[in-house]
Amino acid sequence: MSAPHATTAPSAPDAAPSDSGRGHGGVELTSVTKRFGETTAVDDLTLSVESGEFFSMLGPSGSGKTTVLRLIAGFEEVTSGTIAIAGTDVTGAAPFDRTVNTVFQDYALFPHMTIAENVAYGLRVRKVAKAEQQERVATALEQVRLSHVADRLPHQLSGGQRQRIALARALILQPRVLLLDEPLGALDKQLREQMQIELKQIQREVGITFIFVTHDQEEALTLSDRIAVFNNGRVEQVGTPREVYEYPQTAFVASFLGLSNLIDAAHAERLTGVATAISVRPERVRLMDARTEPAAHETCVDGTIVETVYTGPTTRYIVDTVDGLRVVAERHNDHAPSDTAPYHRGDAVRAVWVTEHAAIVP
Incomplete structure (x- = not known):
């Protein structure tokens, strides 16, 4: 079989905003380390967030992403390194002296205040004139499309509405x-998916920099201009959603972002003749009869289906191959609902993918 295609990340379709990270709302972290006693939560991190982009920090629990957010906000002090916001060094600045605001998972709305009063709270603390308060509250509620709930109390709103009010505040x-x-x-899940679309639309309308922390891969892919994938206090890869999904630079990124068939260098060499680890996404793998010959531009491996998983939109087939690999293939359920699945547990099959669809994992 031919060797896997050496893929490089695309640039044009998913390019992040072009404003400099040192512009009106960019964030620069340079050699930032944060230790809690003997534990290193963030390890020599250098990261640039562009002005006006939706930037996500994605990773499992304990990977350091929330600590980085708290460092940017000023809720934690860096052990070493510097943080700049809009070109100004804020490393030693107090939270209230930074041009940032934070929205948490806990909405923290005042239950005895109306929605309009909740949204206006920060302006009252800053002693903004009442007429300006009213004007800015109306604008903020319009931005989150909740002008009609201004006089209600928080308990009268749904979870999604309360989250949007926290955003407006x-x-x-x-x-x-x-x-x-x-x-x-x-x-x-349903409300979260709806809010993802609304949150992205709001960010585009207001035009400011959003830095979003999540452990949900699909959420990061849906929302982001760029994603930083965190692991053990370090960033494994930064790129657009397409780049980090299609062209993972480490085995961790390939396995953490969705399902991936990671094929080690030894198996890859037997399949392709090149001793380089590769990653093949399940949706790129198709199954066919074990007696059918693949095309010249395809790679294949024989095996037996050991499990099928019906997810609704897709059916996932788990194949144990003759040389000890486990390969997952995913088939879109575009056939009639009454049609039976073409493959079943115990069937001998050939798992096939276009050779150049395998991404080399450095």
Whole structure:
């Protein structure tokens, strides 16, 4: 079989905003380390967030992403390194002296205040004139499309509406950077997916920098201009959603972002003749009869289906191969609902993918 194609990340379709990270709302972290006693939560991190982009920090629990958010907000002090916001060094600045605001998973709305009063709270603390307060509250509620609930109390709103009010309360202070710490985590799946679209639309309308922390891969792919994938206090890869999904630079990124068939160098050499680990996404793998010959541009491996998983939109086939690999293939359920699945547990099959669809994992 031919060797896997040496893939490089695309640039044009998913390019992030072109404003400099040192512009009106950019964030620069340079050699930032944060230790808690003997534990290193963030390890020599250098990261640049562009002005006006939706930037996500994605990773498992304990990977350091929330600590980085708290460092940017000023809730934690760096052990070493520097943080700059809009070109100004804020490493030693107090939280209230930084041009940022934070939205948490806990909405923290005052239950005895109306929605309008909740949204206006920060302006009252800053002693903004009442007429300006009213004007800015109306604008903020319009931005989150909840002008009609201004006189209600928080308990009269749904979870999604309360989350949007928390967002309006943060936006009304006109921060250069909005930090969001898993703000959709408490919502059910359907509402969370709806809020993802609305959150992205709001970010585009207000035009400020959003830095979003999540452990949900699909959420990061849906929302982000760029994603930083965290692991053990370090960033494994930064790129657009397409780049990090299609062209993972480490085995961790390949396995953490969705399902992936990671094929080690020894198996890859037997399949392709090149001793380089590769990653093949399940949706790129198709199954066919074991007696059918693949095309010249395809790689194949024989095996037996050991499990099928029906997910609704797709059916997932788990194949144990003759040389000890486990390969997952995913087939879109575009056939009639009454049709039976073409393959079943115990069937001998050939798993096939276009050779150049395998991404080399450095």
